[in-house]
Amino acid sequence: MDQDVLLAVESVHKRFGGLVALDGVSLVVRRGRITGLIGPNGSGKTTLFNVITGFLRPERGRVRFAGTDLTGLSPDRIARLGLCRTFQLSLHPRRLTVMENLLLAPQQQAGEGLLACFLRPGKVWRQERQFLARAWELLAQVGLADHADAEAGSLSGGQQKLLALAQVLMADPQLVLLDEPTAGVNPTLAQHLVALLRTLQRQGRDFCIIEHNLRVVRRLCDEVYVLDHGQILAHGDPATVLQREEVLRAYLSRRALRAEEPDR
Amino acid sequence: MAVEQLLLNSLIRAAELGLLSLGLTLLYGLLRFANFAHVEFAVVGAYLALFFNRSWHWPLPAAALLAMGLTGSLGLAVDRLVFCRLRHAAPVMLMITSFGLGIALREGVRTLWGPAPQLYPLPLQRPWLLGPVRLTPLQLGILGAALACALLLHLLLTTTRAGMAMRATADHPELAQACGIATERVIGSVWFLGAAFAALAGVLMGAETQLHPNMGFAVIIPVFCAALLGGIGRPYGALLGALLLALAENAGLRVNFGALLPGGSWYLPTGYKDAIAFAVLILVLLLRPQGLLGGKRPR
Amino acid sequence: MSEFLVYLATMSGIYGILSLSLNLQYGLTGLANFGHVAFFMLGAYTSTILVLLAQLPFPLGLLGGALAAALFGGLIALPTANLQQDYWAITTLAAAEIVRLVFLNQPLKGPYVGASFGVGGIPQPWRQAFSAATYPYFYLALVLACLLATYAVVSWLARMPFGRTLRAIREGDAVPLALGKNVGRFRVKVMMLGGALGGVAGSLFAHYNAFIDPYYFLPLETFLVWAMVLLGGCGNHLGALLGTVTVLAFYHSTRFLKDYLPLPSQTLASLRMVVIGVLIILVVLFLPQGLLPERKRRYGPRRPARS
Ligand SMILES: Nc1ncnc2c1ncn2[C@@H]1O[C@H](COP(=O)(O)OP(=O)(O)OP(=O)(O)O)[C@@H](O)[C@H]1O
Ligand SMILES: [Mg+2]
Numbered sequence: 001m002d003q004d005v006l007l008a009v010e011s012v013h014k015r016f017g018g019l020v021a022l023d024g025v026s027l028v029v030r031r032g033r034i035t036g037l038i039g040p041n042g043s044g045k046t047t048l049f050n051v052i053t054g055f056l057r058p059e060r061g062r063v064r065f066a067g068t069d070l071t072g073l074s075p076d077r078i079a080r081l082g083l084c085r086t087f088q089l090s091l092h093p094r095r096l097t098v099m100e101n102l103l104l105a106p107q108q109q110a111g112e113g114l115l116a117c118f119l120r121p122g123k124v125w126r127q128e129r130q131f132l133a134r135a136w137e138l139l140a141q142v143g144l145a146d147h148a149d150a151e152a153g154s155l156s157g158g159q160q161k162l163l164a165l166a167q168v169l170m171a172d173p174q175l176v177l178l179d180e181p182t183a184g185v186n187p188t189l190a191q192h193l194v195a196l197l198r199t200l201q202r203q204g205r206d207f208c209i210i211e212h213n214l215r216v217v218r219r220l221c222d223e224v225y226v227l228d229h230g231q232i233l234a235h236g237d238p239a240t241v242l243q244r245e246e247v248l249r250a251y252l253s254r255r256a257l258r259a260e261e262p263d264r
Numbered sequence: 265m266a267v268e269q270l271l272l273n274s275l276i277r278a279a280e281l282g283l284l285s286l287g288l289t290l291l292y293g294l295l296r297f298a299n300f301a302h303v304e305f306a307v308v309g310a311y312l313a314l315f316f317n318r319s320w321h322w323p324l325p326a327a328a329l330l331a332m333g334l335t336g337s338l339g340l341a342v343d344r345l346v347f348c349r350l351r352h353a354a355p356v357m358l359m360i361t362s363f364g365l366g367i368a369l370r371e372g373v374r375t376l377w378g379p380a381p382q383l384y385p386l387p388l389q390r391p392w393l394l395g396p397v398r399l400t401p402l403q404l405g406i407l408g409a410a411l412a413c414a415l416l417l418h419l420l421l422t423t424t425r426a427g428m429a430m431r432a433t434a435d436h437p438e439l440a441q442a443c444g445i446a447t448e449r450v451i452g453s454v455w456f457l458g459a460a461f462a463a464l465a466g467v468l469m470g471a472e473t474q475l476h477p478n479m480g481f482a483v484i485i486p487v488f489c490a491a492l493l494g495g496i497g498r499p500y501g502a503l504l505g506a507l508l509l510a511l512a513e514n515a516g517l518r519v520n521f522g523a524l525l526p527g528g529s530w531y532l533p534t535g536y537k538d539a540i541a542f543a544v545l546i547l548v549l550l551l552r553p554q555g556l557l558g559g560k561r562p563r
Numbered sequence: 564m565s566e567f568l569v570y571l572a573t574m575s576g577i578y579g580i581l582s583l584s585l586n587l588q589y590g591l592t593g594l595a596n597f598g599h600v601a602f603f604m605l606g607a608y609t610s611t612i613l614v615l616l617a618q619l620p621f622p623l624g625l626l627g628g629a630l631a632a633a634l635f636g637g638l639i640a641l642p643t644a645n646l647q648q649d650y651w652a653i654t655t656l657a658a659a660e661i662v663r664l665v666f667l668n669q670p671l672k673g674p675y676v677g678a679s680f681g682v683g684g685i686p687q688p689w690r691q692a693f694s695a696a697t698y699p700y701f702y703l704a705l706v707l708a709c710l711l712a713t714y715a716v717v718s719w720l721a722r723m724p725f726g727r728t729l730r731a732i733r734e735g736d737a738v739p740l741a742l743g744k745n746v747g748r749f750r751v752k753v754m755m756l757g758g759a760l761g762g763v764a765g766s767l768f769a770h771y772n773a774f775i776d777p778y779y780f781l782p783l784e785t786f787l788v789w790a791m792v793l794l795g796g797c798g799n800h801l802g803a804l805l806g807t808v809t810v811l812a813f814y815h816s817t818r819f820l821k822d823y824l825p826l827p828s829q830t831l832a833s834l835r836m837v838v839i840g841v842l843i844i845l846v847v848l849f850l851p852q853g854l855l856p857e858r859k860r861r862y863g864p865r866r867p868a869r870s
Contacts, residue, residue: 053741055737055740055741074740075740075741076739076740076742076743076744076745076746077743079740079741079742079743080743084741084742084743085741086741087737087738087741091735091737091738092731092738093730093731093733093734093735093738094734095730095733095734095857096727096730096731096734097859097860097861097862099862099863100727100730100860101731103724103727104724104727104728104731104739104742105742107742107743109724110724111723111724111725112724112725112728112744113725114720114725114752114756117719117720117723117724117725118716118719124723124724128724132862145863146863148862148863149859149861149862149863151859167738167742168741168742171742171743292649296649298649298652298653300597300652346844346848349848350847350848353847354648355595355647355648355649356589356593356595356648356649356652357847357851359595359597359648359649359652360595360789360793360843360847361843361844361847361848363597363786363789363843364786364790364839364840364841364842364843364844364847365840365844366840367783367786367836367837367839367840367843368836368837368840368841368844369840371833371834371836371837371840372833372837374833375830375833375834375837378829378830379829379833481782484656485653485656485657485660488653488657492653533668535664535667535668536664536668538660538661538664539661539664541657542657542658542660542661545653545654545657546642546654546657549642549643549646549650549654550642553646553650
């Protein structure tokens with residue numbers, strides 16, 4: 001297999017009762033590039049993320065990540081392999097504070113072991129201090145540092161998206177799947193986010209992003225897949241793909257002109 | 265005991281459990297509300313019927329009807345007073361509240377009527393002998409009443425607006441909620457019907473054996489088991505589940521498990537009858553959590 | 564009167580351990596454990612069997628009770644670890660009833676010990692070392708020491724990353740799973756730890772009461788503990804203890820009320836359960852946070868210097 005390929009989805013099928021949500025989807029995410037996934041509402045993007053991350057089982061097809069077959073693995077196993085995702089709707093614990101949400105994320109925390117809590121408190125504490133430093137850094141980057149002690153549930157929709165992003169970065173995965181990271185985020189901050197994701201990508205982290213805002217897609221993605229009715233309609237570099245007629249038609253027919261608005 | 269007799273006993277048990285699990289399964293499917301107080305409506309109904317029968321000298325069927333109406337109204341009142349404020353609460357909050365309500369109802373009955381078992385003043389039952397089967401007029405009455413209720417429910421579900429809404433909700437909980445089908449009126453009818461049926465089940469159980477404040481809580485596990493076995497939100501499933509569970513209970517005590525080993529002989533002691541329902545419950549949850557008829561519930 | 568107060572304090576200590584254990588499971592982790600009394604029962608019976616029938620010393624009985632209850636907790640958590648809250652409630656309730664069925668049907672020694680006859684003459688630990696007047700105080704001290712240890716364990720864990728993950732799981736599986744937490748394993752651990760603590764409470768109860776039978780362990784007991792935790796404040800350990808004392812004081816107050824109310828004591832006993840049932844409803848409706856709401860850890864605005 002190609003050394004560059006980090007994630008490979010191979011002809012995945014998923015149906016909900018009579019509804020075919022994914023109809024033979026194949027795609028690859030390569031190292032060192034930001035991959036976009038676009039498509040009209042209900043085209044199956046979130047379902048594809050759910051299949052990749054093990055939250056749903058496909059009827060057919062397989063998913064490979066860094067050489068490992070993910071089929072049949074539980075979501076937490078997949079996350080521990082270095083593949084994490086955010087959710088379209090904010091699901092993170094609302095009664096935890098923003099800071100606690102971030103500290104929750106790191107994997108392999110010594111303090112999560114029942115015995116270690118009692119037998120190795122020193123190690124737990126040292127780790128906690130490292131995580132805390134990193135969490136402050138991330139919070140500053142997404143502009144939430146002033147809200148560290150606020151309950152996550154009290155944030156606005158856009159802020160919750162930022163929290164979800166900071167949280168998943170805190171988990172330090174190799175590949176991050178982001179489900180509409182800029183939805184509800186104010187325009188200036190969205191610009192800032194694009195820059196942040198770019199920086200992180202240069203530092204060696206890979207991203208696959210579901211995004212409705214085509215302007216963001218153009219600026220951010222190196223490669224883009226268009227999903228419609230559970231099938232891949234087109235893929236390639238954003239400049240060319242977003243020119244293609246069938247793509248525009250699929251988009252325009254259901255999203256009307258809203259997709260081309262600068263910011264929703 | 266002949267197999268026919270075993271079948272008859274199972275039918276009677278199934279009638280009682282089925283009537284009780286109907287309301288439970290409908291409400292569960294509609295609101296994702298596992299109502300732990302549901303079985304207590306049987307206790308309330310049974311004792312109300314006893315009261316009308318004894319103090320007002322109404323014949324038992326009439327007393328039972330009035331008790332059904334009153335218990336149904338009690339269900340409605342409970343929803344209006346307590347549970348309608350918790351429509352958006354987490355399932356566990358609903359469960360714990362219903363448990364509190366269950367304790368209050370049960371202990372309320374105990375306060376009013378005392379802890380000792382009581383009997384309906386029924387004439388001595390002379391069984392008819394139908395081949396190997398002994399059937400008392402009372403047992404026939406129980407089966408008849410349960411059958412009548414099942415038919416009534418069928419008519420309600422297929423012909424009335426509320427009934428169709430209930431079925432639609434059971435089929436597509438999310439959709440139905442999005443379309444606003446799960447309206448307060450439908451919820452109210454389900455509370456009324458469920459509590460009234462439970463009251464009838466209580467009267468039947470009381471007539472068959474005796475009345476006791478714990479008679480409802482004693483069957484809570486079988487009742488939940490029947491509802492889960494049939495599939496949450498499925499009224500016919502609940503009846504089927506009750507029948508299968510009753511058969512399993514009656515047969516389970518008569519199977520020689522020792523025969524699995526050469527020359528062994530071991531029967532499940534009768535004290536462990538309730539363990540059968542528990543075993544079925546666990547198996548259903550592990551193997552087929554959606555139940556036999558593929559129940560659904562809102563998330 | 565002081566005799567009664569010592570009794571109330573001892574029972575509050577025992578039930579305090581139970582509430583802390585339920586608070587760990589429900590308050591912190593959100594597990595709808597409706598069969599909590601099973602731990603209490605297993606602790607009581609195991610310790611009784613070990614100390615009375617097998618003639619082992621009390622500390623071993625205590626340990627055995629804790630172990631048995633922990634094993635049971637793991638056993639019911641394993642198949643149900645990934646089920647939804649409502650299924651948990653039903654299975655745990657049912658499992659507790661099955662355990663009770665076993666003790667109700669199973670004679671322990673000869674035909675008249677165990678089963679529905681109960682077990683009497685459970686030895687009181689270190690009884691010889693004290694006079695009849697001082698022993699209750701010693702036992703109270705023993706119970707309070709156990710309570711203190713439990714409190715230390717539970718509140719230490721709540722402040723550790725372990726507790727943080729539990730509080731995340733309380734609000735749904737999706738995010739913890741997506742972050743790589745083995746949610747089922749955490750649940751099993753919590754059920755085992757909570758079970759062990761409940762087992763300790765059970766053992767302490769058996770040796771205090773010197774007699775147990777299956778009717779001490781009705782599902783009603785579970786809800787007494789739930790009432791304590793809900794009233795005191797889910798997720799707040801001090802609150803759970805406050806709730807315990809409040810509910811128990813009310814529960815035992817009928818002892819005095821019966822001199823003032825012209826009601827038979829049986830009626831009074833039922834009435835107080837009606838009150839507790841209504842109390843649960845009222846707390847859920849009007850005081851969902853309990854008397855002492857959960858406290859939040861603050862991190863800002865003091866920031867550590869960047870290195
Ligand atoms: N759990 C589910 N059960 C039944 N149907 C589902 C489920 N999840 C998704 N669907 C359906 O599958 C289709 C694809 O949904 P999906 O959420 O993947 O779309 P999407 O591309 O993410 O849309 P959006 O842009 O609105 O987020 C939709 O028709 C949706 O209704
Ligand atoms: Mg989506």
